[in-house]
Amino acid sequence: MFRRIVIGLALALVLGLGGFAAFAWRPSIAPIARPAASDFSADLVARGAVLASGGYCATCHTTRGGKPLAGGRAMVTAFGTLYSTNITPDPETGIGNWSEEAFRRAMHDGVARDGSHLFPAFPYDHFTKLSDADVHALYAWLMTRPAVAAPARSNALPFPLGIRALQAGWKLLFFKPGRFAPDPAHDAAWNRGAYLAEALGHCGACHTPRNGLGAEKRDAAYAGASIDNWVAPPLTGANPAPVPWTSDELAAYLGTGISRFHGTAAGPMAPVVHEGLAKLSPEDLKAVVRYVASLGGGDARAAEAAPVIAKALVADRSSLGPLADADARLYTAACASCHYNAGTQPNPLRPDLALNSAVSLSDPTNLIRVILYGISAKDGAPAIVMPGFSGFSDADVARICAHLRRTRTSLPPWSDLEKSVARIRAEGRGDY
Ligand code: HEC
Ligand code: HEC
Ligand code: HEC
Structure with a gap:
């Protein structure tokens, strides 16, 4: 009986593994001679160039200072580090x-x-949603x-996560292949933006949070992550920016990287703007703005x-x-020389920090990152720099954050700020 x-169990296991292997198997597609440019x-080719900008292919497939599209850029995920590949037309390695x-x-x-x-x-x-014509x-x-x-550089994924066949299981659970389907409830411009x-x-x-297995949560689209x-802030009505994201402000931010009522596209959002959205045609950028504005409904709240x-x-x-308290003195000494604005309107060269999402988010990460590492000249307003304050102690950076949160918002204070500063300092500046 026991035998x-x-x-029986062994047989089931073998059949199961065999079944999974058959399920995961995809044929190889025969190699071809490299197509001629002609x-x-x-x-x-010009249309492809604009699409490649809009999909930031070069951002992910190029290392800092490396040859364009030759791959090797590290992507640090919760599961380990993996590297983008060479997508140049080199027949051997690309x-x-x-x-x-x-x-x-591959794309679909x-x-x-x-x-x-x-x-x-x-x-x-x-990319599965891209039309055949765009591919x-x-x-x-x-x-x-x-x-x-x-x-290619070898990935550093712990066993068994590096086994590619297992991705078939991930796809079965979370991947919905298929081209983009326009929403008939919206007009052509909105659908183009979508x-x-x-x-x-x-x-x-x-901008969409992921589940424990790294898949986007479909029922929480654009809820922030x-x-x-x-932190990529929410693009829904849950966005905490005090000034609503109207179409005009989104057009400024997404088209130039800076909005006078919100701030600068820094960190991973900087290449999205400068290497991506800014290269779209004006109509296409308008369509994206149209779509994104509809996610948060900011236009209806413009009067706020x-x-x-x-x-x-x-x-x-x-x-x-x-300046009675020491936190205020520290802030004034370190920051107010630039962030003080005597005008009657916000001035993007002297951002009013009360308006910046980084101060209103429930997570202080973006504010700490901007203070420690600054904003370089290539991001935000052209040739305008915000210096980094990595020479400040964890305690001083934490005090400045706490001061801004207390005096610029009516939101609950952040906890464990000093620990967060230490963690973010240890993570380093990263690629941005
Ligand atoms: C967010 C980062 C990211 C972006 C943006 C991105 N890729 Fe990739 N791409 C990767 C990574 C990482 C891999 C390697 C995946 C792997 O090893 O399984 C990859 C693999 C590929 C592959 C398979 C290549 C091979 O050698 O197996 C192709 C083709 C590709 N990308 C094309 C593109 C194109 C075209 C675009 C722009 C429309 C693009 N990628 C944008 C990260 C990115
Ligand atoms: C030398 C001038 C200068 C000093 C000093 C300075 N900043 Fe800035 N800061 C700027 C400028 C300019 C920008 C807008 C950057 C851009 O658009 O490229 C900015 C932007 C910011 C932003 C907005 C970031 C975003 O993503 O929108 C925050 C937050 C910020 N500064 C906080 C601080 C804090 C806190 C201090 C003090 C520790 C400080 N700054 C000191 C010039 C300065
Ligand atoms: C590679 C990751 C990444 C991608 C892709 C990305 N974003 Fe972002 N986004 C961010 C991060 C991080 C921030 C915060 C930047 C900062 O604080 O300066 C941000 C900020 C924003 C903001 C400002 C929110 C606020 O309240 O300050 C908007 C609007 C936005 N993104 C829209 C978009 C749109 C539209 C797209 C697609 C066309 C997009 N993002 C693609 C990471 C990304």
């Missing part, structure tokens, strides 16, 4: 021997040419880039702005008064 059970029209069919399968189904499953750090769960243009653009010989944001710009990859040691701005300007001037 029979053991044999195979693609200049128009098609994708030069990939047919368009193989490329389309997350499967490499050799049949292995790709990890969702490559946002194919968004065609991306292929044309990639195949006409300079080839770079750069072998397509660009969801299929190409994958805003949700950062932690990403790359930053004036009183909040007036209050922020008053708070700003408080740093001139008698």
Whole structure:
């Protein structure tokens, strides 16, 4: 009897493993000779270039100072570190021997040419929504880039997470393949914006929280999330910015990286703007703004702005008064020389910190990051710099944060600030 059970279990296991292997198996697609640049029209390649900007392909597939698209950029996830791959048309180490069919399968189904499953750090769960025509243009653009010989770096994923076949299980649970389906309840411009944001710009990859297995929570789209040691604020009505995100402010922020009523696109949001959205056509940018504005409904709350701005300007001037407490003195000495604004309107070169989301978020991470590491000249307003204060002690950075939270918002204080500063200092500045 016992032997029979053991044999039965072993058989079930073998059948199960065999079944899973069959289920996970994808055929390899035959290699081709590298297509010639003359195979693609200049128009098609130009269209592909804009799409590649809108999907930030080069941001993820290039290391700092490295050759464009040659891969090797580290992506630190909760599961371990993995590296982007070489997507230049080098036949040996890049994708030069990939047919368009193989490329389309990678973009739409997350499967490499050799049949292995790709990890969702490559946002194919968004790219699956791209139209065949756009994938065609991306292929044309990639195949006409300079080839770079750069072998893939091996990933540092703990066993068994590095086993690619297991990704088939992840896909079964969380991946919904299929092209973008326009929502008939909205007009063409809104749907164009939704397509660009969801299929190409994958805003949700950062702004939507993920579950324990790293999949975006579908029922919490754009609810805000932690990403790359930053916080991507909610884009829904739960966004904490005191001034609502109206279409005008979103157009300024997403098109230039700076909104006078909110602040600067820093950290991982900086390349999204400067390498991505700013390169879209004006109509496409407008469409994205249209879609994003509808997520938070800021236009309907536009009237809330004036009183909040007036209050922020008053708070700003408080740093001139008698400074009874030591936190206020520290803030004034370190920050008010630049952040004091004597005008009657917010001035993006002297941001009113009461208006900045970083001060109102429930998590102080973004504020601490900006204080420790500053904002470099390439982000935010051109050639304008906010210096980093990494020379300040953890305690002093914590005091400045606590002071801003206390005097610029009516929200509950942050707890364990000093520990957070120490943690963020240990994480380092990162790629931004
Ligand atoms: C958020 C970062 C990120 C972005 C943005 C991104 N990729 Fe990737 N991509 C990756 C990572 C990481 C891998 C490797 C995945 C793996 O090893 O399983 C990858 C793999 C690929 C592959 C498979 C290559 C191979 O050698 O197996 C292709 C093709 C690809 N990306 C194309 C693109 C294109 C085209 C774009 C822009 C439209 C893009 N990627 C944008 C991170 C990104
Ligand atoms: C790689 C991750 C990433 C991607 C992709 C991304 N964002 Fe962001 N986003 C962030 C982070 C991080 C911040 C906070 C930046 C800061 O505080 O300066 C942010 C900030 C924002 C803000 C300002 C919110 C506020 O209250 O201050 C808006 C609006 C926004 N993103 C919209 C978008 C849209 C639209 C897209 C897609 C087209 C997008 N983001 C894609 C990470 C990302
Ligand atoms: C030398 C001038 C200067 C000093 C000193 C300075 N800042 Fe800034 N800060 C700026 C400028 C300019 C910007 C806008 C940056 C841009 O648009 O590129 C900024 C932006 C910010 C932002 C907005 C970030 C965002 O993502 O929108 C915060 C928060 C901030 N500063 C906090 C502080 C704090 C706290 C201090 C003191 C510890 C401080 N700053 C000291 C010049 C300064």
